[in-house]
Amino acid sequence: MIDQKTRDELAEIAARYPEKRSGLLPMLHLVQSVLGQVTPEGIEACAEILEITPAEVSGVATFYTMYKRRPVGDYHVGVCTNTLCAVMGGDAIFARLKDHLDVGNDETTEDGKVSLEHIECNAACDYAPVMMVNWEFMDNQTPSSAVQLVDDLRAGKEVRSTRGPKICTWREAERVLAGFSDGLVDEGPAAGEASLVGLKLAADKGWTAPKGADQ
Amino acid sequence: MTTAPNQSVLTPVLTKNWGDEQSWKLSAYGDYAAAKKAFGMQPDDVITAVKDSGLRGRGGAGFPTGMKWSFIPQDNPKPKYLVVNADESEPGTCKDIPLMMANPHVLVEGVIISSYAIRANKAFIYIRGEVLHVIRRVQAAVAEAHAAGHLGKDIHGSGYDLDIVVHAGAGAYICGEETALLEGLEGRRGQPRLRPPFPAVAGLYASPTVINNVESIASVPSIIANGADWFSSMGTEKSKGFGIFSLSGHVAKPGQYEAPLGITLRKLIELAGGMRAGHELKFWTPGGSSTPLLTAEHLDVPLDFEGVGEAGSMLGTRALQLFDETTCVVRAVLRWTEFYKHESCGKCTPCREGTWWLTQTLSRLEQGQGSAEDLDLLVDQCDNILGRSFCALGDGATSPITSSIQYFREEYLAHLEQGGCPFDPEASTVFATAGAKA
Numbered sequence: 001m002i003d004q005k006t007r008d009e010l011a012e013i014a015a016r017y018p019e020k021r022s023g024l025l026p027m028l029h030l031v032q033s034v035l036g037q038v039t040p041e042g043i044e045a046c047a048e049i050l051e052i053t054p055a056e057v058s059g060v061a062t063f064y065t066m067y068k069r070r071p072v073g074d075y076h077v078g079v080c081t082n083t084l085c086a087v088m089g090g091d092a093i094f095a096r097l098k099d100h101l102d103v104g105n106d107e108t109t110e111d112g113k114v115s116l117e118h119i120e121c122n123a124a125c126d127y128a129p130v131m132m133v134n135w136e137f138m139d140n141q142t143p144s145s146a147v148q149l150v151d152d153l154r155a156g157k158e159v160r161s162t163r164g165p166k167i168c169t170w171r172e173a174e175r176v177l178a179g180f181s182d183g184l185v186d187e188g189p190a191a192g193e194a195s196l197v198g199l200k201l202a203a204d205k206g207w208t209a210p211k212g213a214d215q
Numbered sequence: 216m217t218t219a220p221n222q223s224v225l226t227p228v229l230t231k232n233w234g235d236e237q238s239w240k241l242s243a244y245g246d247y248a249a250a251k252k253a254f255g256m257q258p259d260d261v262i263t264a265v266k267d268s269g270l271r272g273r274g275g276a277g278f279p280t281g282m283k284w285s286f287i288p289q290d291n292p293k294p295k296y297l298v299v300n301a302d303e304s305e306p307g308t309c310k311d312i313p314l315m316m317a318n319p320h321v322l323v324e325g326v327i328i329s330s331y332a333i334r335a336n337k338a339f340i341y342i343r344g345e346v347l348h349v350i351r352r353v354q355a356a357v358a359e360a361h362a363a364g365h366l367g368k369d370i371h372g373s374g375y376d377l378d379i380v381v382h383a384g385a386g387a388y389i390c391g392e393e394t395a396l397l398e399g400l401e402g403r404r405g406q407p408r409l410r411p412p413f414p415a416v417a418g419l420y421a422s423p424t425v426i427n428n429v430e431s432i433a434s435v436p437s438i439i440a441n442g443a444d445w446f447s448s449m450g451t452e453k454s455k456g457f458g459i460f461s462l463s464g465h466v467a468k469p470g471q472y473e474a475p476l477g478i479t480l481r482k483l484i485e486l487a488g489g490m491r492a493g494h495e496l497k498f499w500t501p502g503g504s505s506t507p508l509l510t511a512e513h514l515d516v517p518l519d520f521e522g523v524g525e526a527g528s529m530l531g532t533r534a535l536q537l538f539d540e541t542t543c544v545v546r547a548v549l550r551w552t553e554f555y556k557h558e559s560c561g562k563c564t565p566c567r568e569g570t571w572w573l574t575q576t577l578s579r580l581e582q583g584q585g586s587a588e589d590l591d592l593l594v595d596q597c598d599n600i601l602g603r604s605f606c607a608l609g610d611g612a613t614s615p616i617t618s619s620i621q622y623f624r625e626e627y628l629a630h631l632e633q634g635g636c637p638f639d640p641e642a643s644t645v646f647a648t649a650g651a652k653a
Binding site: 016017018019021022023024025026028029050059060063064065066067078081082083084086087088089091092119120121122123124125126127128129132134135136137140142143144161163164165173176177178179181182184185186188190191192193194195196197198199200201202205206207208209210212 | 470
């Protein structure tokens with residue numbers, strides 16, 4: 001339910017911007033955090049605060065793929081099946097997970113723990129095949145590592161992103177997207193191995209940018 | 216100029232601190248010396264420095280950054296805005312995301328200097344929503360910069376005010392298109408706007424707005440700190456400076472390689488330890504899936520705006536996706552086409568309808584159905600999309616198709632001859648040698 005605290009937070013998001021309607025995308029993230037999906041109640045709350053029609057909010061909510069109109073799992077698992085990841089093994093991973101979880105694309109397991117979606121390029125191609133859990137990176141996956149991952153998530157074991165913190169729930173993630181800090185920023189590395197290959201090679205070879213005025 | 220005997224092949228600037236302990240924190244980054252230096256300059260002189268450096272947009276189009284800034288009509292009484300396009304979604308592109316994760320302060324410092332130059336007091340960083348930890352890092356960097364007095368009112372006694380809002384998107388490739396991004400930032404469906412008016416004149420809230428890519432803005436502090444000549448001493452005649460080259464796919468060591476523009480793919484593959492053992496390069500994208508495919512015959516093309524253009528493609532985002540001979544080009548192209556179909560915003564007919572037609576025709580070919588005439592049909596469909604769509608998404612959708620037919624017509628025909636795909640998809644995976652154990 002959208003209570004007064006949530007209403008206040010929705011208004012707080014809108015107030016970050018010179019024109020309040022700009023807050024709509026993060027506001028819908030907050031709605032998902034509170035309600036587990038975008039519902040008519042959430043749409044009306046946004047519309048009321050922004051002084052626009054529920055139809056206008058609905059139009060936005062249905063345009064962007066991260067907004068869900070039915071419940072997703074506590075752990076929303078994405079498998080990149082855009083060309084590069086697909087070729088490198090994403091298609092095999094997605095097929096194995098559909099079979100293992102007995103769900104189709106954009107469906108949730110009966111226990112409500114895991115939902116599965118094939119996603120588009122998530123800007124981690126040097127770590128292909130890539131998966132995401134609640135929009136945290138799970139780099140360099142294989143079909144068997146993917147099965148282990150979803151089994152661990154369903155069993156409630158601690159799972160850490162390969163380049164980030166311990167995986168939080170989908171609702172908690174949505175709250176961060178709405179602009180409210182969860183204090184996990186300092187967890188995980190600065191960069192994964194692939195991000196550093198050029199830097200390490202340059203260090204080995206003594207290659208640098210030319211000396212500048214500040215050096 | 217860079218005529219040192221031991222010429223550096225790689226030139227880490229933006230990536231330089233990525234290996235440092237907690238590099239994302241202000242204490243590790245430094246004291247925003249470039250921003251302080253900029254505050255001692257006139258805003259127009261900052262614009263001139265960026266113009267003189269030769270920096271061209273790193274988001275793909277390569278428009279001169281300083282010139283873009285100079286288009287802002289300073290006599291317009293409306294507020295000016297800077298918007299950073301951090302919606303990195305072009306297939307294969309993976310440079311801005313690791314940059315913001317490891318080095319968010321260089322972006323924040325770049326935003327401060329750039330906003331000062333165009334006289335904006337409010338800036339926005341629009342980050343795609345699907346990268347939670349990156350968003351945490353940028354949110355925290357903005358908060359840290361604020362607490363340290365690098366943002367807010369009368370920054371370091373300069374009389375200049377600036378606030379930054381970090382805005383998370385919600386899943387839409389089209390929002391990488393700058394006017395669609397503005398729609399998203401105004402709380403609307405992300406559909407591109409008609410131009411003119413250009414955003415420099417009427418952008419966010421119909422006010423003068425500069426929209427720049429993450430890497431463009433992140434390059435600005437180094438230009439101000441080291442000078443325009445320093446920046447332009449790297450790169451080629453018309454493509455100055457350094458850029459992050461992202462290698463992915465069937466290469467021994469995929470990853471990020473920061474080098475002067477003009478480096479070749481042959482050199483980059485050598486740095487990356489070659490293609491994966493026992494395999495050879497078949498086709499590649501120079502700058503994401505919207506840039507026409509190239510092949511092994513283009514290994515020595517200088518990777519700058521002019522060189523790749525002359526080779527019939529575009530430098531784009533330097534997203535070098537490399538595919539070896541185990542990969543079916545028809546499968547690859549079909550998947551990209553399905554992507555464009557999914558991401559078409561629906562505003563204009565050639566793209567909305569055309570990408571569906573392309574997918575249908577391609578699917579049929581991939582399954583070995585249809586006929587050789589379908590190749591002509593595909594080219595004809597592409598002709599009716601390219602240049603006739605509202606924005607570059609439709610144009611981009613045709614790139615992999617027309618280029619793959621140009622270089623691999625025989626492979627399309629082989630699907631028809633064999634009644635299906637002649638390739639084993641397992642052979643192209645990273646776990647091919649593990650077989651069923653994977």
